[in-house]
Amino acid sequence: MLTQPISGMKPGTSGLRKKVTDFQRPHYLANFVQSIFNAVRPADGFAGKTLVLGGDGRFFNAEAAQLILKMAAANGFARVLVGQGAILSTPAASCVIRRHGAFGGIILSASHNPGGPEGDFGIKFNAANGGPAPEAMTEAMYAASQTLTEYHVLEAPDVDLTRLGPTALGAMTVEVISPVDDYVALMASLFDFPALRALFAGGFRLRFDAMHAVTGPYARAIFEEALGAPAGTVMNGTPLPDFGGHHPDPNLVHAHELLALMMGPDAPDLGAASDGDGDRNLIIGRGIFISPSDSLAMLAANAHLAPAYAQGISGIARSMPTSGAADRVAAALGVPVYETPTGWKFFGNLLDAGRVTICGEESAGTGSHHVREKDGIWAVLLWLSILARRGQSVQQIAQEHWFTYGRNYYTRHDYEEIDAAAAAQLMAGLRARLPALPGATVAGRLVATADDFSYLDPVDGSQSKQQGLRVVLADGSRIVYRLSGTGTAGATLRVYIEQYEPDAARLDLPVQEALAPLIAAAESLADIRALTGRTEPSVIT
Numbered sequence: 001m002l003t004q005p006i007s008g009m010k011p012g013t014s015g016l017r018k019k020v021t022d023f024q025r026p027h028y029l030a031n032f033v034q035s036i037f038n039a040v041r042p043a044d045g046f047a048g049k050t051l052v053l054g055g056d057g058r059f060f061n062a063e064a065a066q067l068i069l070k071m072a073a074a075n076g077f078a079r080v081l082v083g084q085g086a087i088l089s090t091p092a093a094s095c096v097i098r099r100h101g102a103f104g105g106i107i108l109s110a111s112h113n114p115g116g117p118e119g120d121f122g123i124k125f126n127a128a129n130g131g132p133a134p135e136a137m138t139e140a141m142y143a144a145s146q147t148l149t150e151y152h153v154l155e156a157p158d159v160d161l162t163r164l165g166p167t168a169l170g171a172m173t174v175e176v177i178s179p180v181d182d183y184v185a186l187m188a189s190l191f192d193f194p195a196l197r198a199l200f201a202g203g204f205r206l207r208f209d210a211m212h213a214v215t216g217p218y219a220r221a222i223f224e225e226a227l228g229a230p231a232g233t234v235m236n237g238t239p240l241p242d243f244g245g246h247h248p249d250p251n252l253v254h255a256h257e258l259l260a261l262m263m264g265p266d267a268p269d270l271g272a273a274s275d276g277d278g279d280r281n282l283i284i285g286r287g288i289f290i291s292p293s294d295s296l297a298m299l300a301a302n303a304h305l306a307p308a309y310a311q312g313i314s315g316i317a318r319s320m321p322t323s324g325a326a327d328r329v330a331a332a333l334g335v336p337v338y339e340t341p342t343g344w345k346f347f348g349n350l351l352d353a354g355r356v357t358i359c360g361e362e363s364a365g366t367g368s369h370h371v372r373e374k375d376g377i378w379a380v381l382l383w384l385s386i387l388a389r390r391g392q393s394v395q396q397i398a399q400e401h402w403f404t405y406g407r408n409y410y411t412r413h414d415y416e417e418i419d420a421a422a423a424a425q426l427m428a429g430l431r432a433r434l435p436a437l438p439g440a441t442v443a444g445r446l447v448a449t450a451d452d453f454s455y456l457d458p459v460d461g462s463q464s465k466q467q468g469l470r471v472v473l474a475d476g477s478r479i480v481y482r483l484s485g486t487g488t489a490g491a492t493l494r495v496y497i498e499q500y501e502p503d504a505a506r507l508d509l510p511v512q513e514a515l516a517p518l519i520a521a522a523e524s525l526a527d528i529r530a531l532t533g534r535t536e537p538s539v540i541t
């Protein structure tokens with residue numbers, strides 16, 4: 001089919017993410033899928049190769065899957081493994097790619113962004129290691145999209161994706177697989193399911209909010225069926241194409257129902273949630289929210305309590321804006337810690353090289369070397385394993401952790417959908433002022449260093465520049481500024497604020513209060529109010 005390049009097909013932090021209405025434009029999806037194939041095609045083509053396909057079930061998922069199947073057939077793939085109903089969570093897709101030795105996979109998702117006809121859609125490619133395409137590969141896709149003149153699609157009726165098993169599509173085989181089986185088997189191999197069954201049999205109460213997104217079937221199969229938690233443990237467990245009209249983002253704003261439950265008199269022992277495609281997680285204990293940065297540190301410190309990590313961990317990686325809490329654990333364990341740019345793809349090389357076992361990001365992602373994506377349900381299972389072995393509450397575990405390592409008070413202030421030009425101006429202005437900042441005073445403290453984070457991948461030597469502006473104070477406190485790479489409208493400014501507190505008497509302060517002077521300084525340093533017209537952030541996490 002002849003076509004022409006369509007502008008703006010540049011994959012962001014996690015694939016190409018646009019409004020559904022963009023993807024519905026003539027040739028839009030086909031152009032991008034062909035650009036992926038052109039960018040990743042080996043010299044000898046796709047003959048004999050297997051592609052994995054699935055998505056988070058959002059609006060347009062089913063139509064997109066049908067087109068991609070016909071394009072995979074016309075592009076010469078031997079086989080596509082597709083989740084029943086075109087469903088696969090992001091971590092499950094990563095698991096399936098690895099288990100079946102696939103060439104790679106296409107995941108249909110806009111993660112935690114809203115869905116429905118007016119919402120967002122997205123498409124990303126994961127490589128043979130199960131991880132998100134590295135930057136060089138996404139650059140090649142973008143380049144391919146700009147010179148595209150034709151795409152290949154087989155003329156054929158739609159494939160019935162409701163029935164498990166193989167169907168021929170031209171010369172290619174479409175194999176409809178259970179979206180949950182491989183994933184459940186992997187989890188059962190990492191964790192002590194009998195011990196977790198005993199935990200639930202003993203009356204432990206979990207509430208898992210699937211937010212009407214993809215994890216509902218996975219959570220039911222694992223928590224309620226395999227581990228025997230009572231029915232109703234999984235809430236909002238039926239996936240809906242528009243996520244019930246909600247934002248499937250497991251943060252304190254969008255998971256407010258769960259938060260209210262966990263802060264109330266009848267709170268269960270553990271509250272957790274995952275996002276649209278199942279890779280993020282939110283952890284709340286009875287009366288206490290565990291920030292993702294702290295969760296990473298606490299999981300790393302206790303991972304040896306689960307069978308898969310009983311031999312210890314080889315290292316920890318975290319994205320640059322993630323707090324330094326995990327660094328203190330790494331130091332205590334005597335293992336290295338790596339600081340990477342935002343985006344799970346940057347962990348892939350470190351995991352493949354065996355340099356790290358556990359990774360995490362402030363954006364509610366934690367995972368390990370078991371797949372090459374962050375994994376929401378895995379994080380809940382590791383928390384459950386720790387709670388089972390230590391026999392303590394989430395609160396006790398957090399408090400003991402802070403007592404041992406000190407506490408990294410941490411918050412993120414988001415200014416969503418601000419004018420893109422104003423956001424660019426704010427970042428450029430601040431970037432220009434960075435060299436003059438060391439030695440200046442901010443929030444009553446001296447600025448030690450100020451830079452624009454750039455990353456040299458220690459495994460493949462690739463370099464990624466302009467990954468966030470950092471202002472580090474003499475006492476180790478930090479303010480980080482970054483523009484989101486996942487939005488679809490305007491720009492989103494993220495301001496990350498962190499302060500380390502070693503004093504045992506000051507470990508239980510309200511976070512926003514503890515950080516108030518730094519928050520005010522962050523605002524004035526970047527002139528946020530004047531440049532964006534916003535007097536306050538739209539989301540605080």
Ligand code: G6P
Nearest residue numbers: 013014343344361363484485486
């Ligand atoms: C996605 C990626 C994460 C990343 C996050 C950052 O969820 O999978 O690895 O941390 O986006 O989003 P942002 O909007 O801050 O670019």
Ligand code: ZN
Nearest residue numbers: 111112277279
């Ligand atoms: Zn996600």
